[in-house]
Amino acid sequence: ELKVEQNPLFLSMQEGKNYTIYCNYSTTSDRLYWYRQDPGKSLESLFVLLSNGAVKQEGRLMASLDTKARLSTLHITAAVHDLSATYFCAGSTGTASKLTFGTGTRLQVTL
Amino acid sequence: NAGVTQTPKFRILKIGQSMTLQCTQDMNHNYMYWYRQDPGMGLKLIYYSVGAGITDKGEVPNGYNVSRSTTEDFPLRLELAAPSQTSVYFCASSQTPGTEAFFGQGTRLTVV
Numbered sequence: 001e002l003k004v005e006q007n008p009l010f011l012s013m014q015e016g017k018n019y020t021i022y023c024n025y026s027t028t029s030d031r032l033y034w035y036r037q038d039p040g041k042s043l044e045s046l047f048v049l050l051s052n053g054a055v056k057q058e059g060r061l062m063a064s065l066d067t068k069a070r071l072s073t074l075h076i077t078a079a080v081h082d083l084s085a086t087y088f089c090a091g092s093t094g095t096a097s098k099l100t101f102g103t104g105t106r107l108q109v110t111l
Numbered sequence: 112n113a114g115v116t117q118t119p120k121f122r123i124l125k126i127g128q129s130m131t132l133q134c135t136q137d138m139n140h141n142y143m144y145w146y147r148q149d150p151g152m153g154l155k156l157i158y159y160s161v162g163a164g165i166t167d168k169g170e171v172p173n174g175y176n177v178s179r180s181t182t183e184d185f186p187l188r189l190e191l192a193a194p195s196q197t198s199v200y201f202c203a204s205s206q207t208p209g210t211e212a213f214f215g216q217g218t219r220l221t222v223v
Contacts, residue, residue: 004153031209042201043154045211088153096161097142097208098169101153 002027004091006102013079014110021087021105023072029091032065032072033099037086046074046087079109113137117202117215124192124222132187132218134202142205143185144169144212145177147198154201160185192222 003026013019023032034046047056049065049072056063060083062075072089086106090099118133136143141162146154146169156169160179174196176188185204189196199219205212 033211042216043203043214045213048209048211050209090153092208095208096159096167097205097210097212098144098156098159099146099154099212100170101146101155103151103153 002029002091002093002100004089004100004102006087006089006105008105009103010106010108012108012110013076015080016078018078019076021074021076021089021107023074023089023102025070025072025091025100027070027093028067029070029093029100031092031097033090033092034063034072034074035088035090037088037104039086043088076107079107081109081111083107084109115202115204115213115215117200117218119218120216121219122221124189124220126192126194126222128192129188129190130192130220132189132200132202132220134185134187134215135183136185136202136204136213137183138204138206138213139182140204140206140213141182142207142212143179144203144205145175145185145187146201146203147171148201148217149198157187157200189220194222196220197222 032049035043047063052067145157158177202215203212
């Protein structure tokens with residue numbers, strides 16, 4: 001059974017700073033996903049990582065995947081207030097792409 | 112392009128009542144899912160479908176039922192509402208494995 005753990009659960013950071021969110025998973029996961037959720041809103045897809053060593057970047061966010069370590073990271077560069085949200089990683093196994101989510105990291109970027 | 116549409120957005124049910132949460136997608140996706148999100152938690156899979164006529168249980172299926180008669184629609188049925196079913200429910204769809212899942216806006220359900 002796939003289990004996904006994120007840390008930290010809560011992150012308060014100043015604008016302009018860099019930080020990394022970590023996502024560990026327990027067994028082989030075919031793919032690794034990152035989603036963003038604003039309060040009271042739905043989930044927005046950020047990245048889909050399909051293979052070992054995959055790295056994807058969009059703006060100030062960069063995600064990577066190390067399947068041997070069963071670890072994905074979401075790196076935030078020079079944070080801005082608009083990045084304040086909850087970030088979820090999720091793994092999937094099998095052909096149906098059923099997602100197993102971590103508990104999320106609530107990011108608060110302060111001015 | 113509407114994407115994934117859920118109705119209703121909010122609902123209050125009394126214990127023992129029944130209701131159906133509606134979900135429809137216009138992207139011709141084969142894969143559809145129902146998740147629930149409890150406060151401060153990640154999402155948990157209730158049921159999923161890999162195509163019309165095919166459904167299967169996820170991690171937390173007890174107290175729920177689904178059907179998939181068309182590619183577009185994937186309703187979730189609560190037969191006897193219980194307080195433990197108070198949650199936000201998200202429907203999602205994806206084209207193929209390995210592609211991103213698109214989520215609806217969610218249904219916030221309170222059982223009192």
